[in-house]
Amino acid sequence: MEDQKSNYQENIHNEEFKLKYTKANITYEDMIYDSGREKESLNGYWNFCIDQYDTFLRAEWYKEESRDDKGRDFPLDYDFEDWEKVFVPSCWNTEKPEYFYYEGSAIYTRTFKYINRGEKKVFLKCGAANYEAYIFLNKEIIGYHKGGSTPMFLDITHRVQMYNRVTIVVNSTRRKNQVPANNTDWYNYGGLYRDVEIIRLPEVFIKNFNISLVNGSNFKDIKIKIQLNFKINCEATLKIPELGIKNIISIKEGKGYEIIQSQPKLWSPEDPKLYRVEVSCQHDVIKENIGFREIQVKGTDIYLNGKEIFLKGISCHEESVVNGKAIKEEEIIENLKLAKEMNCNYMRLAHYPHTEKTAKIADEMGIMLWEEIPVYWAIDFDNPVTLMDAQNQLKELITRDSNRASVIIWSVGNENADTNSRLDFMRNLAITAKEEDPTRLVSAACLVDHVENKIDDRLADYLDILGINEYYGWYDPDFEKLPSCFINSNITKPVIISEFGADACAGYRGTYDDLFTEDMQEDIYKKQIKTISGVKYIKGISPWILYDFRCPRRHNKIQRGYNLKGLFSRDKKQKKLAYYVIQQFYANK
Numbered sequence: 086m087e088d089q090k091s092n093y094q095e096n097i098h099n100e101e102f103k104l105k106y107t108k109a110n111i112t113y114e115d116m117i118y119d120s121g122r123e124k125e126s127l128n129g130y131w132n133f134c135i136d137q138y139d140t141f142l143r144a145e146w147y148k149e150e151s152r153d154d155k156g157r158d159f160p161l162d163y164d165f166e167d168w169e170k171v172f173v174p175s176c177w178n179t180e181k182p183e184y185f186y187y188e189g190s191a192i193y194t195r196t197f198k199y200i201n202r203g204e205k206k207v208f209l210k211c212g213a214a215n216y217e218a219y220i221f222l223n224k225e226i227i228g229y230h231k232g233g234s235t236p237m238f239l240d241i242t243h244r245v246q247m248y249n250r251v252t253i254v255v256n257s258t259r260r261k262n263q264v265p266a267n268n269t270d271w272y273n274y275g276g277l278y279r280d281v282e283i284i285r286l287p288e289v290f291i292k293n294f295n296i297s298l299v300n301g302s303n304f305k306d307i308k309i310k311i312q313l314n315f316k317i318n319c320e321a322t323l324k325i326p327e328l329g330i331k332n333i334i335s336i337k338e339g340k341g342y343e344i345i346q347s348q349p350k351l352w353s354p355e356d357p358k359l360y361r362v363e364v365s366c367q368h369d370v371i372k373e374n375i376g377f378r379e380i381q382v383k384g385t386d387i388y389l390n391g392k393e394i395f396l397k398g399i400s401c402h403e404e405s406v407v408n409g410k411a412i413k414e415e416e417i418i419e420n421l422k423l424a425k426e427m428n429c430n431y432m433r434l435a436h437y438p439h440t441e442k443t444a445k446i447a448d449e450m451g452i453m454l455w456e457e458i459p460v461y462w463a464i465d466f467d468n469p470v471t472l473m474d475a476q477n478q479l480k481e482l483i484t485r486d487s488n489r490a491s492v493i494i495w496s497v498g499n500e501n502a503d504t505n506s507r508l509d510f511m512r513n514l515a516i517t518a519k520e521e522d523p524t525r526l527v528s529a530a531c532l533v534d535h536v537e538n539k540i541d542d543r544l545a546d547y548l549d550i551l552g553i554n555e556y557y558g559w560y561d562p563d564f565e566k567l568p569s570c571f572i573n574s575n576i577t578k579p580v581i582i583s584e585f586g587a588d589a590c591a592g593y594r595g596t597y598d599d600l601f602t603e604d605m606q607e608d609i610y611k612k613q614i615k616t617i618s619g620v621k622y623i624k625g626i627s628p629w630i631l632y633d634f635r636c637p638r639r640h641n642k643i644q645r646g647y648n649l650k651g652l653f654s655r656d657k658k659q660k661k662l663a664y665y666v667i668q669q670f671y672a673n674k
């Protein structure tokens with residue numbers, strides 16, 4: 086390092102160039118509660134440049150140095166203002182054909198003006214950037230974030246000026262030690278694909294708050310937890326006008342906790358009642374709409390508000406043909422509407438945290454949700470750094486959505502081989518989820534034990550609900566194994582069939598035995614439904630999947646880069662035959 090320093094052009098020789106940036110790591114601990122607050126949007130056109138060799142980071146372009154110490158100009162390899170403009174939020178893959186397959190670093194930069202309006206704190210929020218984000222403000226690194234689907238918050242109070250340049254380097258490279266790792270069955274979109282915003286706050290503000298029914302209180306107790314940014318003693322106020330609630334909550338060392346008796350009308354998919362909730366402390370106020378409901382398991386049953394339920398679900402990726410992962414609000418509403426029309430009461434948001442907008446809209450529309458972190462397939466389970474990353478993504482997700490009534494399940498992973506190191510890793514996550522949020526259920530989508538042909542995953546001991554993915558009739562054409570698998574299994578908890586399905590090209594017809602036809606998909610759905618209906622411990626299903634999605638692993642003449650297990654075509658314009666099987670099944674359930 087010393088040698089390199091004395092060398093002309095250090096940056097081209099230093100392969101440890103990332104170290105000084107990754108030290109600025111930001112995590113769930115840096116999050117602030119931003120829902121129900123006023124924000125200013127930095128969305129819109131940003132200057133953009135693909136940075137294949139990471140030269141921005143290596144050569145410290147953020148410093149914008151253009152002269153040596155004697156005042157002589159040297160040539161620069163960048164020109165922020167001259168770069169092309171791309172819209173934020175978006176995925177670069179869908180912005181231009183030549184970026185479609187690009188994985189690596191890209192630079193987003195823009196300027197903004199800021200004048201203080203009396204606020205004491207200023208935060209920058211970025212909803213998500215896949216996978217790493219290096220955030221710079223006014224020639225300084227201000228944060229580094231790992232995890233492609235959760236938000237990051239940066240306190241810029243002491244760095245924001247009247248004229249500002251914000252630059253975010255996003256790196257979408259897949260790596261063995263990341264979560265997810267190298268291999269997934271979905272497209273690896275890169276980009277700054279969720280909202281970028283500025284939040285102005287007073288000196289003392291509500292860093293986090295959580296409000297929910299107390300489990301087992303007969304729906305009569307509401308508990309509220311408040312955390313301030315300072316460890317001070319003071320008072321906060323909770324108002325829920327429709328319930329006649331106006332309570333003072335005493336805050337000790339920055340924390341407040343109170344149980345309030347009330348009998349709210351309960352949130353449910355049939356009647357997604359939300360209350361206007363207002364929490365304030367000194368000069369800070371949060372106002373948002375929140376629902377109250379209780380979700381529990383007893384034996385092999387699931388209860389919503391004390392009533393036994395069956396989760397009539399569908400799985401869904403966060404994707405659209407046009408926008409990739411940067412799906413728009415209209416698209417989220419469309420997806421939830423399609424699910425409702427199919428008589429669903431539940432959706433599995435696979436395989437990573439979807440935007441917080443989805444849970445908000447699901448709160449309003451009345452759809453229960455399974456939310457998941459991307460501990461998917463082969464993960465570096467022995468690596469403590471990978472575990473920290475997964476833990477952090479889980480905590481960021483839980484913190485973000487903890488007041489969404491629609492969210493009933495946190496899932497800690499999908500289809501991971503049942504090894505000792507995986508068990509340690511995922512047990513850890515399941516315990517974390519429970520500790521962070523005892524009011525919801527913890528699950529994971531597990532594999533069937535194919536050797537013994539039974540459901541027998543050691544992780545089950547740490548889960549409230551066992552998710553099972555099975556593709557009998559499709560990957561395993563011997564459908565008869567499914568009924569025997571259910572008979573062979575010794576089950577003491579509710580089971581959800583978190584996936585089953587088959588590929589079908591919309592409009593492609595044939596016999597029940599012709600692969601990739603709608604007819605074969607329909608036949609498999611009929612057999613699945615018939616078998617599953619007869620199994621008492623199965624308390625929900627989320628077939629794979631609402632609509633076809635991009636997948637770099639699928640290249641036969643029918644797939645052409647798409648996973649075709651959707652009940653709708655990729656543009657959601659065509660319904661496949663299996664759609665009606667599910668719609669009917671749910672109507673009768």
Ligand code: GCB
Binds near residue numbers: 270436554629648650
């Ligand atoms: C699975 C995975 C899902 C895949 C699906 C498939 O088990 O969980 O991500 O897309 O199978 O189509 O093979």
